[in-house]
Amino acid sequence: MPRIVSSKLICTVLCVASALAGSHAAAAAPRVLDARTSWIGNTSGFGDGTWTQINITAIAVAPDGRVFTNSPWDESGAEASVYRDGKMLSYAGGTHGWGASGGNAVAVNAHSVFVAVGVGNEKGRLVRSGVWPPAGRHWIGVSRRDIDDPKRAMPFDGGPDADKALVSSKDPAATLARSFLKIADTTDDAARGDIGGLAANDALLYVANTARDRIERYDARSMQPKSQWSAPQPGRIALAQDGSLWGIVESLGVQPRIAHFSASGALLDDAPHLADETIAVDIALDRQGRLLVADNGPRQQVLLFSKQGGAYRETGTLGERGGIFSGVPGKPGPQRFNGLTGVGVDASGNVYVSGNGIGARDGSIGAGLGATLESYSPAGALRWQMQGLLFVDGAWIDPARPDSVYTGNKRFELDLSKPPGQEWRYAGFLSGRFKYPDDPVFHVDQWPGLPIARRLEGSTFLYLTDMYADHLKIYRFDAKRDGELAIPSGFIAGRPRPVQNVPNRPEGGEWIWRDLDGDGRFEAGEFQRNPGTARITGGWGWWVDTKGDIWRASEVKGIHRIRFGGLDAHGNPIYDYARMQTYPVPAPFTELRRAVYDAATDTMYITGYTADAPFDRRYWKEVGRRLVRYDNWSNGARLRYAIDLPWDTQAKPLATVIGVTVEGQYVFAVEPVGEVHVYDKDSGKEAGVIRPGPEVGRASGWVDVPNGISAHRRGNGEYLVFVEEDARGKVTMYRWTPSS
Structure with a gap:
C-alpha cells in the first residue's frame, strides 16, 4: 500500500x-x-523562411515537377504547400486557424491549384453572410488558387452562396470566400463530409464526394456543376489522357478497390484486382498509361499496373516490400516507405511519394509521426527528400x-x-x-x-x-x-x-x-x-x-x-x-x-x-x-x-x-x-x-x-x-x- x-x-x-x-x-x-x-528533424530550420510541413496527406504533381500538397493541419499554416527539387517554394495560406482548415485532397491543371479545405465560424464568433457558415454549421469545399502563386485566390461568379457577390473583393476573407466551392454543409458536431479526392484538367474539375457516395464534375473555369454519378465511398481520383477517370472506391472500408469510369461516368471492366491486405490510398497515371497505386498495407509500396490483354495487371513496384519495417525494422532509407499517403508523376516520369508514418485516414496522429516527401527517377533512384518529422x-x-x-x-x-x-x-x-x-x-x-x-x-x-x-x-x-x-x-x-x-x-x-x-x-x-x-x-x-x-x-x-x-x-x-x-x-x-x-x-x-x-x-x-x-x-x-x-x-x-x-x-x-x-x-x-x-x-x-x-x-x-x-x-x- x-x-x-x-x-x-x-x-x-x-x-x-x-x-x-x-x-x-x-x-x-x-x-x-x-x-x-x-x-533536428526538419529539412529546413526556418533560417531562410522555409520548413517542411508536419503532415502530408495528399499530393498533386505538375508536369514540371512542382509538388502541391495538402493536409488537415500544419502548426504554422503550411497545410497546402509547394515543393520542387528538395526545396519548399511557398505555401497557400488561408487554410489554418480562425475559421479555416486544410483537407485531404489536391489537384492541379495548367492554371489553378484546387485545394480541399474546411470553413468554420469559431463557435459562432465569425459572422458574415457568404464568408463564414452560420453558427452551428461547417462547410467542406474546394479553394481555387493560382498555380504560380497559390497565395492568390482565384474568385469565380455565381457560386453556391449568392451573398458572396455583396462582399467587398478587397477583403482577403471575402476574396477567399468567392474562390470557394462549397461541397458539403454539415453541423459542427456531425461527422464532416470530407472530400476524398480531386482531379482536374483545363476544362473540368472532378470531386470525390465521399460522404454522398458520388463523383461530381464541375466546369474548371466557371466552377459551375455539370454532372455527377454514383460511386461507393470514392477516395483519390486521377484523370487519364483519354478523358476517363480512375478512382479508389470503398475508400473507408477494410479493403478499398480500384474503379475505372468512362468520361460520362459509366463503369468500365478493366480495373485491376488488388491482392489481399492491399490498402490503396492514392492513384496516379504516367504518360505511358501505367497506373500507380500507393499501398499503405503491410507491403508499403507503390504498385505499377499496365494494360495487358484488355485489363490492367501488376507489372512492377517501387519501394522495398514491407517498407521501413522490412530488413532492420524501423530503419529509414530510400524506398523504405512509411505510412504512404500520396503518389504522383511528372512529365519526365519522375515519381513522387508522400508519407506521414500512419496514413491519410488516421486523423491528426499523422501530424506527429513524421511527414516525408520523396522523388525518384524513372529507374527508381532517389532524387531528393523532404522531411518534417517532429511535432x-x-x-x-x-x-x-x-x-x-x-x-x-x-x-x-x-x-x-x-x-x-x-x-x-x-x-x-x-x-x-x-x-x-x-x-x-x-x-x-x-x-x-x-x-x-x-x-x-x-x-x-x-x-x-x-x-x-x-x-x-x-x-x-x-x-x-x-x-x-x-x-x-x-x-x-x-x-x-x-x-x-x-x-x-x-x-x-x-x-x-x-x-x-x-x-x-x-x-x-x-x-x-x-x-x-x-x-x-x-x-x-x-x-x-x-x-x-x-x-x-x-x-x-x-x-x-x-x-x-x-x-x-x-x-x-x-x-x-x-x-x-x-x-x-x-x-x-x-x-x-x-x-x-x-x-x-x-x-x-x-x-x-x-x-x-x-x-x-x-x-x-x-x-x-x-x-x-x-x-x-x-x-x-x-x-x-x-x-x-x-x-x-x-x-x-x-x-x-x-x-x-x-x-x-x-x-x-x-x-x-x-x-x-x-x-x-x-x-x-x-x-x-x-x-x-x-x-x-x-x-x-x-x-x-x-x-x-x-x-x-x-x-x-x-x-x-x-x-x-x-x-x-x-x-x-x-x-x-x-x-x-
Whole structure:
C-alpha cells in the first residue's frame, strides 16, 4: 500500500524564510550566452523562411515537377504547400486557424491549384453572410488558387452562396470566400463530409464526394456543376489522357478497390484486382498509361499496373516490400516507405511519394509521426527528400550512445562536426504499427510524447509523457529481434478519458500495465488497479531518475514516487502501487508543478506556486513562479535556495517558464518562446540566457508541453540543450560551452 512520508523530512518555515531573503529583488537583464543554434528533424530550420510541413496527406504533381500538397493541419499554416527539387517554394495560406482548415485532397491543371479545405465560424464568433457558415454549421469545399502563386485566390461568379457577390473583393476573407466551392454543409458536431479526392484538367474539375457516395464534375473555369454519378465511398481520383477517370472506391472500408469510369461516368471492366491486405490510398497515371497505386498495407509500396490483354495487371513496384519495417525494422532509407499517403508523376516520369508514418485516414496522429516527401527517377533512384518529422516532441540523448538522440517515436544520430542543421541523421522509427498494433501511441493521444531515456541494469528504456502530462508510456528495445522498434513495455494511466481506447483496459483510470508475456500487447490479465487512496491522477510533473524511480508532482497532494523494482523475465521495468510513497507538499509551496530528482546526490528541484507568488489559472501549463532546491531530500530535506522564475504575463511575448531540467552544473528553464534561462545549480545564480539564433530565423514556436526541454553535458564540457519547437516541425538544439 502507498505510504505518506513524514512531514518532519521537510524543511521548516524558518529555514524557508531565511533562504528566500533577497530573492525578490529586481533582477538585472540577464546576459545573452554565446551559444550556437541548430535543430533536428526538419529539412529546413526556418533560417531562410522555409520548413517542411508536419503532415502530408495528399499530393498533386505538375508536369514540371512542382509538388502541391495538402493536409488537415500544419502548426504554422503550411497545410497546402509547394515543393520542387528538395526545396519548399511557398505555401497557400488561408487554410489554418480562425475559421479555416486544410483537407485531404489536391489537384492541379495548367492554371489553378484546387485545394480541399474546411470553413468554420469559431463557435459562432465569425459572422458574415457568404464568408463564414452560420453558427452551428461547417462547410467542406474546394479553394481555387493560382498555380504560380497559390497565395492568390482565384474568385469565380455565381457560386453556391449568392451573398458572396455583396462582399467587398478587397477583403482577403471575402476574396477567399468567392474562390470557394462549397461541397458539403454539415453541423459542427456531425461527422464532416470530407472530400476524398480531386482531379482536374483545363476544362473540368472532378470531386470525390465521399460522404454522398458520388463523383461530381464541375466546369474548371466557371466552377459551375455539370454532372455527377454514383460511386461507393470514392477516395483519390486521377484523370487519364483519354478523358476517363480512375478512382479508389470503398475508400473507408477494410479493403478499398480500384474503379475505372468512362468520361460520362459509366463503369468500365478493366480495373485491376488488388491482392489481399492491399490498402490503396492514392492513384496516379504516367504518360505511358501505367497506373500507380500507393499501398499503405503491410507491403508499403507503390504498385505499377499496365494494360495487358484488355485489363490492367501488376507489372512492377517501387519501394522495398514491407517498407521501413522490412530488413532492420524501423530503419529509414530510400524506398523504405512509411505510412504512404500520396503518389504522383511528372512529365519526365519522375515519381513522387508522400508519407506521414500512419496514413491519410488516421486523423491528426499523422501530424506527429513524421511527414516525408520523396522523388525518384524513372529507374527508381532517389532524387531528393523532404522531411518534417517532429511535432509536439522533445529530444533526449541516448544514455548508451552519446551521439544518438531519442524523440517521441524516432531516433537520430548526430555528427557535431557538420554545420548547423546538418548535424542530424534520421536513424530509427520506433512505432511498429503492424507488429505492435496495441502501441499506446496509436490509442491514447494524438502525438507520441516527450522522451526521457534511462539505462537500467544494462538496458535502455524510453519513457514518454504526453502533452497534458496525464499518463506515462514505457518502452524497451531488442535490436536483434526488432531493430529500431520500441516495444510497449509498461504504462501508468491517469484520468479515464485519455486511456479509453487502450485495448482490454479496466474501467476508469489509475492503473499500471506491464507486458507480462513480452508480446507488446495489452491483455486483460496484465493490468493492476490502484488499491490505495493516493492518486496519480492530476498534476503536470513526471520525472524518471537515473535509478529508474518515477516521480509524479501533484498540484496539492504532494509528490508520488514509484520505486523501480528491477526487470522481469521479459526485460520489462517493474512498477507496483505497493512500491509507491507520497511526500507532502513542502514549504514554501502551496501548489506544485514539477519535481526533478538527482538520485546521485539526493537533491530535489521543485517548482510551483507560493502564498506570495500564487497560481494564475490562465497559465495552467507553466512550471510555476518559484524554483527551490532541497538537499538531503530523503533525510531531512534542507532547503538550499529559492529562485524567482521569469513571470511577466503582460509582456509580449509572454514571459513565463514552461519547462525545467537539470544537467551537469546547471538548471535550464525554458520560456514558451524558446528562450532558455541557465542557472548555476549550486548557487542558484543565473548565468545568462540562450536565445534562438539566425540559423532558425531568430524564432521559435510555442513550447507547448510540460517536459519540453532536456540537456546533455558532453565529455568536452559542451552542453546540448534540446527544446520542443511546435511551429515548424523540429526540435531546437542549442550548443553552449560555459566560459572558464
